[in-house]
Amino acid sequence: MRRLILSLVCLLFAATAPAHAKPGPFDGVWLFDDADPRPGVTMVEIATKGGVTAGTVTTQWYGPMPIARMTVEGDTATFTMRNLNDREHPTREWRAKLEDGKLRLLGQIWFSEIDELGRRGTKADAAQRAFRVTTLPPLGTLAPDGMARTPPMGWSSWNKFAEHIDDKTVRAMADALVSSGLRDAGYTYVNIDDGWQGTRGPDGRIRPNAKFPDMKALTDYVHAKGLKIGIYSSQGPRTCAGYEGSYGHVRQDAQTYADWGFDYLKYDLCSGEWFYDTADTVQRSYYEMGEALRATGRPILFSLCEYGRFDVGSWGRKVGGHLWRTTGDITDEWKVMTDIGFERNGNPAHAGPGGWNDPDMLEIGNGGMTHDEYVTHMTLWAISAAPLVMGHDLRETSPEALALLTNRAVIAIDQDARGIQGTxxxxxxxxxxxxxxxxxxxxxxxxxxxxxxxxxxxxxxxxxxxxxxxxxxxxxxxxxxxxxxxxxxxxxxxxxxxxxxxx
CATH class of the missing domain: 2.60.40.1180 (Golgi alpha-mannosidase II)
Structure with missing residues (x-):
């Protein structure tokens, strides 16, 4: 009898075990060698355990992204992924299809449409392509450093040139600031936005791309003009334009910027949104860079660009920030400019000497608005004690635009020592x-x-x-x-x- 019972148990186990142990048709490692760099899919890992199929999609922008609610029907699997920057659609449905032994991945995240074909890989391949996740330091508080007693003034490359910026153009903008009288009116920062980054060397140190052959020579040139110079990065693996971010290299990058001679850093959340999506993690990610900049010993103005999330003005100073964006990007349109300037210019209680609400750059000179609309733009930014950072091609500044930008009496309202934001x-x-x-x-x-x-x-x-x-x-x-x-x-x-x- 005992032998009979044991045999029945063994038969029952043999009947049920394969249903749990048998891998699904999508299980395993899938490698993507030629994926579009946005978001840069490198690998999909799928496993079935206890009848439940799950896994991750790994990308260069967002690291390992968990697959949720995966179902398999024949040669097609559907699942959901967390989406970015879309509160109305916080998740998106993705599909994976088996095609002649390969895996076609179809989906969407942020502004990226994914349609990529992957091949089978091994556990060793997965280990080689694994994304190295870093940890954030505990949140601290940085003491005021005496910088930015009035709102910063200068020029930035993004509004006009986007990522199509180079050494020659930056030098030309510095020259134009001097020759036009804009420098003497108070515009002293020349800021390189996204698009300067190259790759990292074997030591992990960031290198500029071919458009910027010698960053130290460039900063020396700008400084010789009586100006200061800024640079741009993101706490994510990729910047908004898809260039190398500071993820995993924060302290190293801060020291590199200091060694090159930069005076200003704009730090843009971008792909960091995937990793840092709570008030705590966003604050800690900015504190990490703020503390790293302080550790270099070089005075570097710190611009926080996280689009006004989590009441940034209430904590921006604590993480070392001197200005913080209150909104998404401005464009050269009356409706957008007025919506930002009148409604999204930050809590006035947070602004004052040492730290400023930043409703984004000036569009004066770019040609999308009328003269009277630009008068409103400049007036609104000045009475709001906003940073005055121009965004047009300074070599093409019309006399009319120059008169608006260099009106000393209006600038004095913006730069008033009391530092009160108008209401x-x-x-x-x-x-x-x-x-x-x-x-x-x-x-x-x-x-x-x-x-x-x-x-x-x-x-x-x-x-x-x-x-x-x-x-x-x-x-x-x-x-x-x-x-x-x-x-x-x-x-x-x-x-x-x-x-x-x-x-």
Whole structure:
């Protein structure tokens, strides 16, 4: 009887074990050798355990991405993947199909459409292609360093040139800052955005690509002009344009930038969004670079670019930031500029000497808006104490644009030592009045007309926090306003900026 029972148990185990142990048709390692660099699929690993099939898709941009809810029907598998930057569609459905012994991978993540063909690989191949995941340091607090007492001013390559930037163009922009008088008006930073990165050497040190043959020579050239120079990176494996990021090399990159002689770093979350998607991890990723920059001993302005997430202004200073983006990218359009400038320019309580809300770069000179719209752009950024970083080709600055950008009285509002970010004090339909108290006791008052027809607007003493206006000066027209209590005509999509003193 005992032998019979044992035989029955063995038969039962033999009948059920293969169902659990048998690998599925998709199981194993799949290698992708010629995948599109965005996001750069390198490998898919799939395993079936206990009747459940799961795995990961490994990419150069986002590392190992877990497969969720995978189902298999014949030669096709469907599964979901976490998506980026799309709150309405936080997951996307992917497919994998067996085709003549190979695996076709179809899906979408962020702006990338994936249609790649992979081949069978081995466990040894998987070990060789495994993504090396790094860990973040604990969150700390960096003490103020005395930099950025007023909002930074300068120029950046991205708005005009995107990743198509090179050594020659950067030198030309430095030359133009000097010859145009923009440097003397306060624009001192020449910032290289995305597109300068090459590969890493055997020691892990980042090298510039062929467009930038000698970074130290370039920084020396810019410094000799009485200017400062900035550079760009991401805490992710790839930058927004797909170049080498700082993931796994943060301290090494910070030292390289210092050794090259850079004075400013814009640090863009980009592919780091996959790794750092909570308030804690985002803060720690910026702290990691902020602390690394401090450790170099070189004063380097630190620009946080994470699009205003997780109330960045409330912690930007603590991680070493001197300015922090409050929004996504600006474009040279009235609707986009006004949406950012009026509605997404950050909490004024967070701005002041040493740290600034950054609604992104100036579009003046790029030609997408009218003169009056650019007046609104400059007025809004100035009264908001925003960084003034130009984004056009400085060699093609028109006299009209130059006059807007170099108006010393308007710049003085932005650069006021008190460092208060102006706020809306009154709104009536398309008409808005903003005010900004200044260090000498006067008040900057901006009258905005967001409508499509000229509008007569009244300057009221209460707009300046006063019971009576003693004098007012129109900073764009450079003239005294004879009767501050009289109506002021503001052009369609235009602005009037006044410096007012109580009577």
């Amino acid at each position: 809306r004090v009154r709104k009536d339909g398309d008409a808005e009045v903003w005010a900004k108290p200044l260090a000498d006791g006067s008040v900057a008052v901006a009258l905005f007309n967001r409508g499509t027809a000229a509008k007569r607007m009244l300057l009221a003493p209460a707009d300046a926090g006063a019971t009576r206006i003693g004098e007012a000066h129109d900073l764009w027209a450079n003239k005294r306003v004879a009767d501050p209590a009289a109506d002021v005509t503001v052009p369609a999509h235009g602005a009037v900026l006044l410096r007012v003193r109580a009577g």
